[in-house]
Structure formats: structure tokens, C-alpha cells
């Protein structure tokens with residue numbers, strides 16, 4: 001397992017370029033196998049989750065070419081089988097998108113059930129409900145989901161909870177079904193819209209993505225497309241909070257400010273200055289932070305994927321804040337770690353009560369999952385002294401060149417692999 005060695009206490013200042021949205025990329029990659037023609041996807045983030053999915057797709061016969069780091073050409077005409085047998089795919093949540101894509105095109109799919117971040121129980125009942133409504137037989141046995149249909153027929157589907165994954169999966173499964181499908185109470189996240197736009201660029205007929213009613217008219221086939229993925233809302237938000245917690249000044253480029261509104265509003269309530277430009281936001285935090293109340297909600301509410309970054313930042317504010325996590329029950333696992341850095345946080349049920357402290361101090365901490373891992377890194381950057389953040393493979397699932405981007409902003413952070421290197425990097429950072 002690799003670690004980050006971090007010497008904290010330096011405000012982050014400068015510019016950072018945001019990459020393509022990981023969660024949109026995962027849906028788009030799966031959807032790209034629904035045509036026999038070649039699809040070109042640009043602004044593809046080079047992170048572990050997307051690379052694992054690409055490997056799994058190659059494993060069933062999809063041809064993949066990567067002419068450059070952020071561009072990928074995909075041709076799904078030679079898919080040999082619809083049975084994904086790939087140990088690693090269980091580790092990424094979005095493996096289930098292959099069910100929607102394969103079922104939609106081949107009327108059959110067999111995919112190991114998803115793992116992903118351990119942030120709470122993650123049922124797939126709404127995905128199954130949707131596939132069944134379209135006419136598929138679905139069973140889950142031995143950790144594998146199998147879906148099969150003679151014929152898929154459009155249906156009226158009401159989502160009992162707002163779910164990003166099921167909304168995207170049903171859009172894919174239904175876009176070549178016979179007739180019309182309506183998804184009610186659909187998720188409105190930017191990546192739902194991005195996957196819909198991508199499918200439409202391949203000839204699908206999806207209307208209403210971004211609202212809570214999505215209407216899909218089935219088409220016979222999909223065709224080639226060139227598409228550029230939207231910027232990553234959560235990577236951008238992480239750098240916005242990195243600026244706040246280190247009392248920095250960061251210009252975050254290649255973003256869609258509209259997607260960041262809930263994050264910008266909270267940072268302004270906390271006393272930061274947030275300036276919006278066409279495709280950039282600047283977050284300046286010149287003084288102490290004010291406390292606030294946050295509740296995670298589906299888009300356009302405050303994203304659950306930003307909750308840990310907000311939590312560690314509020315731990316350094318001048319008062320009492322609360323965060324209520326309403327999407328995933330197990331998302332406070334970073335709290336024990338940041339408490340070891342001197343934070344004063346108590347968790348009661350799905351709410352954390354955060355009493356701001358004047359400073360955090362460096363400690364040896366372990367990333368419990370992807371976003372919590374990133375949150376602990378930004379906490380370490382604000383803390384006095386040296387920290388070692390272990391299990392950074394979680395962070396690498398969703399952040400491209402994280403430490404390089406932070407270094408570019410003046411962070412003192414190095415990657416290490418084991419005790420000897422940790423000692424070496426600590427000496428290097430402390431003597432600099």
C-alpha cells in the first residue's frame with residue numbers, strides 16, 4: 001500500500017485544471033459498447049476506476065485504443081460474450097452499468113455484483129425493478145447479477161428513491177427497447193445528463209435528463225459518435241475546500257460553475273470569497289471560517305461525495321457546525337481519523353456535530369474510502385506538522401495526479417511506498 005507524506009500549514013495558491021468527471025465517464029464507457037461503430041470519448045480521466053472498467057470491457061472483446069492519455073476509441077462490435085469474469089470489476093461500483101448496456105444491446109448480461117467504496121449498504125433493487133419493468137428476467141445468485149430478455153418493451157417506471165445508478169442503467173437498457181419509457185423521480189445529477197447527451201449523440205432519443213422525468217423513445221440501433229466528458233464536479237469541489245481549509249487562493253479551471261452552486265454557496269456562508277467565471281471558479285479564504293449547517297441531498301442539493309471534505313474543513317472553523325448525511329449511512333468513517341488530528345467531532349446517528357478547533361495537528365491516518373481519503377489529505381495540508389496518509393489507492397480510484405496538482409499549488413506532499421521511503425520523504429519535506 002502506498003502513502004502520502006504531507007507537511008501541512010501552507011496555504012494553497014495558484015491554478016488547477018480539473019479533469020473529466022469520473023462518474024460520467026463510467027456510464028459513458030459502458031454505454032459506448034451499445035453500438036457496433038467506433039466511438040471516440042475525449043476528456044477521459046486517467047484514474048483507476050475508469051481503467052478497471054476499460055480492462056473489463058477489453059476482456060469481453062471490446063476493442064480499445066488510447067491515442068492519448070485523455071482520449072479513448074472504443075469499438076464494441078466484437079463483443080464475444082456478455083459474461084464479465086473479472087476479479088477487479090467487483091471493486092468498482094459502476095460495474096453494474098455493464099448490465100444496462102449489455103442488456104440493452106444483446107438482451108443478456110451477466111456481471112459480478114458491485115463493490116466500490118464501503119460507504120454504506122448499497123442496494124440495487126431499483127435497477128432490478130427497472131430492468132424487470134422493461135421485460136427482463138433478472139436474478140442475483142452467487143454474487144452475480146443475470147438479466148435476460150426475449151424482447152425489451154418501453155415502460156413507465158417510478159423510482160422509489162432518487163438514484164443516479166439506476167437512472168443511468170435504465171436509460172441505457174431502454175434506449176433500444178420497443179416503444180416509450182418514462183422514468184419518474186429520476187436523478188438530476190450532471191453525470192446523468194452527460195450520459196443522456198452521450199447516448200443522444202449516438203442516436204438515442206432521450207428527453208428530460210436533468211429534470212425528474214426522463215422520457216426515452218426506443219430506436220433500432222445506435223451509431224458512431226465523438227463526445228467530450230463534462231468536468232468533474234467533485235474533483236473541483238475538493239480543490240475548492242482545499243483552498244478554504246488551507247486559507248488559500250485557488251483558481252479552479254475547466255469547470256461548469258452551475259454544477260458547483262451548492263458547494264460555492266456553502267463556502268460563501270463559511271466566509272470564503274467565491275468568484276465565478278465562464279469556466280472557472282476562484283476560491284479565496286483570507287480569514288477564519290464561520291460554522292454552518294449542511295445536509296447532503298440529491299442534485300442540486302449538497303453532494304454526499306463532498307461531505308467529508310466539508311466536514312474536515314468545518315473542523316477548523318470558529319464555532320459549532322452540523323452535517324446530516326441523508327444518502328449513505330456509513331460516510332463518517334473519516335471522523336475517527338480527523339479526531340486523531342485534534343478535531344472535535346461527534347457522530348450521532350446520521351449527523352455529525354463539529355466544534356471548530358483553532359488548529360489540526362499532523363498524524364498517521366488511513367483513508368477509509370475515496371472521498372474521505374481526499375478529505376484527510378486536505379486536512380493534513382492544513383495541519384501543523386507532518387502527516388502520513390495510508391491506503392491512498394482509494395484516492396487514486398477517482399483523482400488523477402492528485403499530489404502533482406496539489407504540489408503545483410504549493411503543497412508539500414510526496415508519495416511513498418513503505419516505512420523507509422516515508423522516513424526519507426519526511427526528512428526531505430521537513431528540511432525544505
Ligand code: UD1
Nearest residue numbers: 023094121122123124125126127161163164165166305327
Ligand atoms: C453514485 C456515485 C457516487 C455518489 C452517489 C450519490 C457513481 C459511480 N457513483 O453512486 O459517487 O455518492 O451516486 O450521488 O456514479 N439506492 C437504493 N436502491 C437502488 C439504488 C440506490 O435504495 O437500487 C439508494 C442508495 O442506497 C442511496 C441512494 O439510493 O441511499 C442513492 O444511491 P445512488 O444515487 O444510486 O448512488 P450510486 O449510483 O451507487
